Amino acid sequence: MFAMKEAIIGNIKITNPVCLAPMAGTSSVTFRGICHEFGSAYAPTELVSARSIVYNGLDRSYRYMKIDPEHEGITCIQLFGCDPSDFDHAVKTICNDPELGKVDIIDINMGCPVPKVVKTGSGSGLMKEPKLAADIVKATVRAAEEFGKPVTVKTRIGFTAFTEESCDFVKALAAAGAASICVHGRTATQMYGGKADMEAVAKMREAVRAYKLAFFANGDIRDVDSARRALEITGADGLMIGRASMGNPWIFRQIIAGINGENLPETPTALQRCDMLLRELEGTVSQIGEATAVKEMRSVMPHYISGLPQSAAVKVRLCGASTVEEVRQILDDCREIWA
Numbered sequence: 001m002f003a004m005k006e007a008i009i010g011n012i013k014i015t016n017p018v019c020l021a022p023m024a025g026t027s028s029v030t031f032r033g034i035c036h037e038f039g040s041a042y043a044p045t046e047l048v049s050a051r052s053i054v055y056n057g058l059d060r061s062y063r064y065m066k067i068d069p070e071h072e073g074i075t076c077i078q079l080f081g082c083d084p085s086d087f088d089h090a091v092k093t094i095c096n097d098p099e100l101g102k103v104d105i106i107d108i109n110m111g112c113p114v115p116k117v118v119k120t121g122s123g124s125g126l127m128k129e130p131k132l133a134a135d136i137v138k139a140t141v142r143a144a145e146e147f148g149k150p151v152t153v154k155t156r157i158g159f160t161a162f163t164e165e166s167c168d169f170v171k172a173l174a175a176a177g178a179a180s181i182c183v184h185g186r187t188a189t190q191m192y193g194g195k196a197d198m199e200a201v202a203k204m205r206e207a208v209r210a211y212k213l214a215f216f217a218n219g220d221i222r223d224v225d226s227a228r229r230a231l232e233i234t235g236a237d238g239l240m241i242g243r244a245s246m247g248n249p250w251i252f253r254q255i256i257a258g259i260n261g262e263n264l265p266e267t268p269t270a271l272q273r274c275d276m277l278l279r280e281l282e283g284t285v286s287q288i289g290e291a292t293a294v295k296e297m298r299s300v301m302p303h304y305i306s307g308l309p310q311s312a313a314v315k316v317r318l319c320g321a322s323t324v325e326e327v328r329q330i331l332d333d334c335r336e337i338w339a
């Protein structure tokens with residue numbers, strides 16, 4: 001019988017290591033809390049600029065770094081940048097803050113393919129600069145060590161292609177002290193297109209097997225079968241799930257049960273999906289206010305109702321809503337059809 005192993009990040013034990021992947025605009029503190037309730041072991045925040053913390057302090061990025069240990073369990077803040085001294089400064093600033101200092105893990109983004117980020121040499125741009133990438137890990141580990149926090153890295157299988165250098169890249173990160181590495185099975189130039197290459201992820205996993213670190217695989221995991229396949233092919237300790245969790249926080253308990261050979265929990269009903277949409281929306285409103293929350297959740301709300309009768313028309317209506325009351329009304333109009 002196949003069962004999930006434990007993953008160990010620094011001195012943090014992660015049982016059933018199936019985690020929500022960081023996603024800008026989606027993995028808010030509210031959504032991370034909801035996903036944790038359904039089994040996500042932990043979830044990094046979306047990426048935050050280390051340099052912005054150096055120049056502007058915490059205020060401007062605080063919203064994106066907000067953590068909620070009570071509802072999230074293990075917490076993790078993700079930083080991006082291209083200068084080791086920025087990471088040193090940012091980590092110390094975060095760890096000295098009374099709230100953010102409670103964070104358990106610091107994650108470094110070495111996978112973002114967005115041109116604005118890559119242009120500065122950050123995100124996946126660091127895959128082209130392995131020595132600098134390792135220096136960033138070293139500086140971050142040194143700064144975080146003082147506060148007892150492990151440092152992790154999320155990256156991809158290469159910049160334009162998977163090569164031997166991709167394996168050398170993760171080896172350099174491991175040697176520099178990364179406590180965990182997550183590899184998304186796409187190159188940076190693929191962005192989110194094509195298919196995740198789990199064979200390439202497996203080779204990168206093998207490359208760091210001699211190091212004491214947790215290894216996570218990521219990319220196109222959307223159900224029990226794809227999760228099991230990813231674990232079998234890559235030999236990873238854990239998985240990160242991105243897009244398939246949008247509007248579907250239940251996916252974590254499904255996958256964990258499936259992998260552990262337990263009975264699969266019921267899939268949520270249409271009405272439960274509506275209720276969860278409202279719960280995420282209301283939670284987000286409490287964090288950032290109604291106008292911003294409803295606007296920002298326009299990209300997320302349609303996922304909750306995907307595949308339901310008349311969902312195309314309802315999605316258009318949801319995207320035009322600007323208050324919680326409007327969203328509630330739109331869903332109420334559909335409840336009878338969906339019941």
Ligand SMILES: Cc1cc2nc3c(=O)[nH]c(=O)nc-3n(C[C@H](O)[C@H](O)[C@H](O)COP(=O)(O)O)c2cc1C
Binds near residue numbers: 109
């Ligand atoms: C809208 C969106 C935003 C993302 N933002 C981040 C981010 O802030 N940090 C990061 O490391 N990865 C980010 N990613 C990448 C995801 O974490 C993940 O690696 C990718 O979506 C592949 O996994 P999936 O196939 O399960 O979605 C983002 C992906 C999407 C779709």
